[in-house]
Amino acid sequence: MAEPFSxxxxxxxxxARRGEITTPHGAISTPAFMPVGTAATVKGLHPEAVAGTGAxxxxxxxxxxxxxxxxxxxxxxxGLHKFMNWPGPILTDSGGFQVMSLATLxxxxxxxxxxxxxxxxxxxxxxPERSIEIQxxxxxxxxxxxDECLRLPASREEIERAMRLSxxxxxxxxxxxxxxxxxxxxxxxxxQGGDDIPLRLKSAQGLTEIGFHGYAVGGLAVGExxxxxxxxxxxxxxxxxxxxxxxxMGVGTPHDIxxxxxxxxxxxxxxxxxxxxxxxxxxxxxxxxxxSNARHADDPRPLDADSQHPAARTYSRxxxxxxxxxxxxxxxxxxxxxxxxxxxxxxxxxxAAIEQDRFEDFRVATIEGWAAxxxxxxx
Amino acid sequence: MAEPFSxxxxxxxxxARRGEITTPHGAISTPAFMPVGTAATVKGLHPEAVAGTGAxxxxxxxxxxxxxxxxxxxxxxxGLHKFMNWPGPILTDSGGFQVMSLATLxxxxxxxxxxxxxxxxxxxxxxPERSIEIQxxxxxxxxxxxDECLRLPASREEIERAMRLSxxxxxxxxxxxxxxxxxxxxxxxxxQGGDDIPLRLKSAQGLTEIGFHGYAVGGLAVGExxxxxxxxxxxxxxxxxxxxxxxxMGVGTPHDIxxxxxxxxxxxxxxxxxxxxxxxxxxxxxxxxxxSNARHADDPRPLDADSQHPAARTYSRxxxxxxxxxxxxxxxxxxxxxxxxxxxxxxxxxxAAIEQDRFEDFRVATIEGWAAxxxxxxx
Numbered sequence: 001m002a003e004p005f006s007x008x009x010x011x012x013x014x015x016a017r018r019g020e021i022t023t024p025h026g027a028i029s030t031p032a033f034m035p036v037g038t039a040a041t042v043k044g045l046h047p048e049a050v051a052g053t054g055a056x057x058x059x060x061x062x063x064x065x066x067x068x069x070x071x072x073x074x075x076x077x078x079g080l081h082k083f084m085n086w087p088g089p090i091l092t093d094s095g096g097f098q099v100m101s102l103a104t105l106x107x108x109x110x111x112x113x114x115x116x117x118x119x120x121x122x123x124x125x126x127x128p129e130r131s132i133e134i135q136x137x138x139x140x141x142x143x144x145x146x147d148e149c150l151r152l153p154a155s156r157e158e159i160e161r162a163m164r165l166s167x168x169x170x171x172x173x174x175x176x177x178x179x180x181x182x183x184x185x186x187x188x189x190x191x192q193g194g195d196d197i198p199l200r201l202k203s204a205q206g207l208t209e210i211g212f213h214g215y216a217v218g219g220l221a222v223g224e225x226x227x228x229x230x231x232x233x234x235x236x237x238x239x240x241x242x243x244x245x246x247x248x249m250g251v252g253t254p255h256d257i258x259x260x261x262x263x264x265x266x267x268x269x270x271x272x273x274x275x276x277x278x279x280x281x282x283x284x285x286x287x288x289x290x291x292s293n294a295r296h297a298d299d300p301r302p303l304d305a306d307s308q309h310p311a312a313r314t315y316s317r318x319x320x321x322x323x324x325x326x327x328x329x330x331x332x333x334x335x336x337x338x339x340x341x342x343x344x345x346x347x348x349x350x351x352a353a354i355e356q357d358r359f360e361d362f363r364v365a366t367i368e369g370w371a372a373x374x375x376x377x378x379x
Numbered sequence: 380m381a382e383p384f385s386x387x388x389x390x391x392x393x394x395a396r397r398g399e400i401t402t403p404h405g406a407i408s409t410p411a412f413m414p415v416g417t418a419a420t421v422k423g424l425h426p427e428a429v430a431g432t433g434a435x436x437x438x439x440x441x442x443x444x445x446x447x448x449x450x451x452x453x454x455x456x457x458g459l460h461k462f463m464n465w466p467g468p469i470l471t472d473s474g475g476f477q478v479m480s481l482a483t484l485x486x487x488x489x490x491x492x493x494x495x496x497x498x499x500x501x502x503x504x505x506x507p508e509r510s511i512e513i514q515x516x517x518x519x520x521x522x523x524x525x526d527e528c529l530r531l532p533a534s535r536e537e538i539e540r541a542m543r544l545s546x547x548x549x550x551x552x553x554x555x556x557x558x559x560x561x562x563x564x565x566x567x568x569x570x571q572g573g574d575d576i577p578l579r580l581k582s583a584q585g586l587t588e589i590g591f592h593g594y595a596v597g598g599l600a601v602g603e604x605x606x607x608x609x610x611x612x613x614x615x616x617x618x619x620x621x622x623x624x625x626x627x628m629g630v631g632t633p634h635d636i637x638x639x640x641x642x643x644x645x646x647x648x649x650x651x652x653x654x655x656x657x658x659x660x661x662x663x664x665x666x667x668x669x670x671s672n673a674r675h676a677d678d679p680r681p682l683d684a685d686s687q688h689p690a691a692r693t694y695s696r697x698x699x700x701x702x703x704x705x706x707x708x709x710x711x712x713x714x715x716x717x718x719x720x721x722x723x724x725x726x727x728x729x730x731a732a733i734e735q736d737r738f739e740d741f742r743v744a745t746i747e748g749w750a751a752x753x754x755x756x757x758x
Contacts, residue, residue: 040701044423044708069676069701077679077697085693297448300456314464318456322419322448329423329708 004184054344063098079139237264273339383563433723442477458518616643652718
C-alpha cells in the first residue's frame with residue numbers, strides 16, 4: 001500500500017476549504033469532483049481520457065457491480081482498479097441509494113434490505129455488513145456505510161426513524177469495516193435527516209461519536225429546491241469534525257457545487273456531466289449549451305477556445321451539433337469528456353481561489369460568467 | 380497542396396502488390412485498409428485513436444454526408460478533413476451504393492437517380508456530375524465515379540445494361556472532375572458486370588480507355604459466395620493497368636482481404652471491424668472471438684497478449700465481456716479500436732511479406748492461425 005488514508009486541511013477562505021486526501025491509490029486535491037463510473041466504466045471514456053480531464057478519483061456503484069459482474073468475480077480478477085484499468089483512487093457508494101431507485105420488491109428490515117435485481121430478477125440481500133464486504137472485495141479506497149435513503153416527502157417521524165436506523169447501520173458498518181482489516185483505507189459515515197435541521201445535527205453528532213474517516217451528507221439532490229439543499233449543508237457542516245473530509249452525495253450542477261464548497265463541502269459526485277453530455281448538453285464557463293440547437297449548425301468556433309481541454313478547443317460547434325443530431329457515439333464521448341473537464345477546471349479554479357483566499361470573488365465571477373451566457377452566434 | 384496523387388508499385392510477390400499512394404493529405408502504404416467514417420466519424424473513435432490503429436486513410440460516405448450535415452455546409456466549414464479533425468487522406472464513395480440500399484422512392488434514368496432521404500424524406504437528385512461536385516465540396520483526396528449498383532440476382536441483360544450505364548457515367552464523371560479543376564487529386568473508375576467475366580472485362584477495358592487514377596472493383600461483397608467474388612477479382616485485375624491502384628469496394632473479412640491481395644488488389648474498406656465490434660465480436664489472429672460468450676466472464680487474460688495495440692493487450696477478456704453484456708459504450712469503443720488495429724496489423728503483415736517476396740507463406744500461416752482457433756479457456 002502506497003499511503004494510508006488521511007486528510008490534511010491546508011487552507012480556508014470563508015467556509016470554503018482547500019485540502020488533500022491521501023489514499024492507498026494516490027492523492028486527491030479537494031474540493032474534488034468524482035466522475036461516476038457506474039458499471040466499472042465512465043460511460044464511453046477510456047480511463048486515460050478520464051485522467052486527462054484532471055479527475056483524480058472515480059466513484060463506482062456497489063449496486064450495479066454486485067449485480068453485474070459480481071463483487072466476488074471482480075475480487076478474483078484482482079479488484080476494481082485492475083478490472084477497469086484505473087490506477088487512481090476509487091470511492092464506492094454503499095448500494096443503498098440505487099436499491100431504492102432501481103431494484104424491485106424491496107423489503108427493509110432492521111437487518112438490511114432484500115430486493116430483486118432490475119436486470120434479471122435475482123434476489124439479493126444487502127446488509128451493512130454485506131455492503132462493507134462487497135466494497136472490500138472491490139478494493140475501493142473509500143467505503144461508504146449503508147444507509148436508508150428515504151423517498152421524500154416523508155413525515156418527521158419517518159425521517160427520524162430512517163435517520164436512527166442509518167445511525168445503527170453506521171455502527172455496524174464500522175465494526176464490519178474493522179473486521180475486514182481494511183487498515184489504511186477510508187470509511188465514511190452518512191448524515192441523514194431530510195430537511196429537518198435538528199435531525200441532521202443529531203445524525204452528525206451520532207456519526208462523530210462513532211468516528212469515521214470522513215462524513216457524507218446524504219439524502220439531498222433528490223428533487224428538493226436548491227435553497228433547501230444549501231440550507232441543510234450550511235447547518236450541517238459546522239457540526240462535522242473540521243479535520244475530516246465532507247462529501248455531498250450526488251450533487252450536482254456547477255452552481256450547486258460552487259455554493260456547497262462555499263458552505264464547507266470537499267467532495268462531490270454526479271452523473272450530470274456524463275448523462276447530459278450524452279444528450280447533447282455541454283457545460284462551459286458560459287453556462288449550459290445545447291448542441292442540438294440549430295444555431296450551432298454552421299458555427300466553426302469551438303465550444304470554448306480558452307478551455308484547457310483539447311476537445312473543447314478542437315472540435316467545432318458545427319461538428320458537435322452534427323454528431324448530436326446524427327446520434328453518433330463520438331458526440332456522446334466528446335461531450336462527456338468536455339463536461340467532466342469543465343467540472344474539473346471549475347474545481348481547480350476553486351482550489352486556486354481558496355489558496356489565495358479569494359473564494360468569494362471567484363464565486364461571484366463564475367456566476368457572472370454563467371449569467372452572461374454563451375458567446376453570441378455568428379451573424 | 381502537399382503532393383499530387385500518384386501511385387508507385389514497389390514490389391510484387393505472386394500477384395500480391397506492395398505499393399505507395401501519395402495524396403494531397405499524405406501517403407498510404409498498400410495493400411491498405413480504410414476504416415469507414417460514415418457520417419464524418421468512425422463510430423465512437425477519436426480521430427487520434429483511428430490513427431493509433433495504424434490506419435492511414437479513411438472512407439467517407441457521400442450519401443450520408445450530402446443528407447446530413449450537407450456538402451455545401453461542410454465546404455463552408457473548411458472541408459471534411461477539418462470538419463472531422465482528420466488530417467490524413469480521405470476517399471469518398473459516390474453515394475450510389477447507399478442510395479440503392481438506404482434511400483426510398485428511387486428512380487433511375489440516364490441522367491442519374493432521384494430519391495428521398497431515409498432521414499426526413501427530402502427529395503434529392505444524384506447525377507455523376509453532382510456526385511463529383513459533392514466530393515469536391517468535401518475536399519476528398521480520392522473521388523469515386525457514380526455507378527449503378529444493381530441488386531443481384533439479375534439477368535445478364537440487366538447486368539450488361541447497368542454496366543454500360545456505369546461506363547457512360549464514368550465518362551461524365553471524368554469530365555466533371557476535370558471541370559472542378561481537381562488537379563492533383565485522384566478519381567477512380569468502377570468496374571461493374573456482376574459475376575459475368577466477359578462483361579467485367581468489357582467494363583475494365585472501357586474504363587481504362589477513359590483513363591482513371593485508380594480502378595475499383597464494385598458490385599461485390601453483396602452476398603455472393605466468396606469463391607464467386609474471388610473468381611471475379613482474379614479475372615478482372617489482369618485487365619487493369621498495373622501502374623494504377625486497385626480497390627475492392629466493401630470487402631470484407633480478414634480472409635476475403637488476404638485472398639484478394641493474393642489476386643492483385645491494393646485497397647479495401649469495410650464496416651465489419653466497427654460494426655461487429657459494436658456487437659461484441661473481436662477480430663484476432665486466433666480468428667473471430669465472441670466476447671458475449673460466458674466463457675470469457677472470469678478470464679483475466681487480454682484478447683491477445685502479443686498484439687501491437689495496447690487495447691488488445693491491456694483490457695481483460697473478463698472486462699470486455701462485462702462491458703459487452705452490460706451494453707456499455709466503452710465496450711463498443713474498445714472492440715472497434717481493437718478490430719481496426721487487427722485489420723491494420725494484417726495489412727502491415729502482408730506488406731512486409733510482399734517486400735520479402737514470401738506472401739504465399741504469410742497467407743498460409745495466417746489462415747492456419749485462424750483455423751487453430753482461440754487460445755484455450757482457463758480451466
